[in-house]
Amino acid sequence: MALGRSGLSLVVMLAVVASSCQTEDKRPLPHYTSNGRGLARTNAAEDKSNRHFIEFRSRYALTYGHTYVIFGRTDKNGNMINPEVAGLAPASADAAPYIIGHFVPVPATTGATDGDLEEQYRSASWRVMLTDEEYSDTVAYIRKLQATSHLWDASIYNCNAFVANIARHMGYNPPSIWLRPQQFITTLRETNAG
Template identity: 45%
Template sequence: MLPSFLRLAAAGFLTLAVAGCTSTASTNTHVMAGAPVTETGGAMQTAFAPTGEAADQSHLAKPYFISFRARNAESYGHTFVVFGRLDQNGRVPYDAKGVLIPSMTEVAGLHPASTSVIPYMLGHVIPVPSETGASDGDTEKAYLLAEWTIPLTAAQYNELVPYIHKLQARSPVWNAVTYNCSAFVGTIARHMGFETPSPLHLPKDYINDLRKMNT
């Protein structure tokens, strides 16, 4: 029974992997948007809705960021977020090798808690234990397929980061259909007031559609 089950899961996984290889052949998409702060009745309120404001005009007032991202992978890719402090030029901080600077950034994303292919295959059928930090390739710019980065004020950032940490703590399982990496990212986006596409979209399409729906 178990070998037959594993063969079935493997077949499904390989089918999705082929679809993923096809989807990752197109051009990378990287976009940065502003996120204004509004005032109502003298009380400052955070407003995450993006504007067409250029990054170099807003980064001093908004020194932090969240970046919704999709990267390449051996299967169909991965959706995750990076958040932290912008560099002095108002950009997401990378070192000379194109790797995120760890002292200035943090990664959150939902994925099986293993480097083995078996949990990934099983996770297309049943929920499997998850991790919610960085996975291999998340910190490297070379693997990016799509990106939507939003500068944040200190007030916005200080509200958002504890929410992400709590979401990480209460996301113990991953399943390719019921709660996958895109669903995890979508939970964060909806908390910020954004509309979200179906989490069954391929990661690159998910991020591009998320941006299009909210800009």
């Protein structure tokens, strides 16, 4: 039986998705902090004026993990003050929508999910310190994205794609959305942090 073009495309797409899920996560990677231009922070005076941040983060999960952002303010020691979380995930704690979402889009949530702020689940992160203007612009974009992202699809619009949109808006070049979350965040940082 011959496959039509759409059937062949489906087989290729499923092969790409399946192959991206075959690697294993590494041990948790160190925390990295950069300024808004992606360069490592070195200037203490700059630290005092730029207390807003966005952190691109991945965490371990029962499956291949999750990618999301945390944003807010830090205290003088770099600790987060009332952080907010934005990410894209199926809108249910039940496994069924997650599984179905590998074949067809399912309803999504764009806020925090279980484990996002728990340090033991962090697999990689890249914190970018922002000026007030950069922060206001980024948060406005995140709010717009949250208001318009209603569906999650593992192959087309997943958590990596959601975070890639934020990174792209900030002027960064995001990696492929089909990487595992830890690889996605690590590659995002390595590609853009100078």
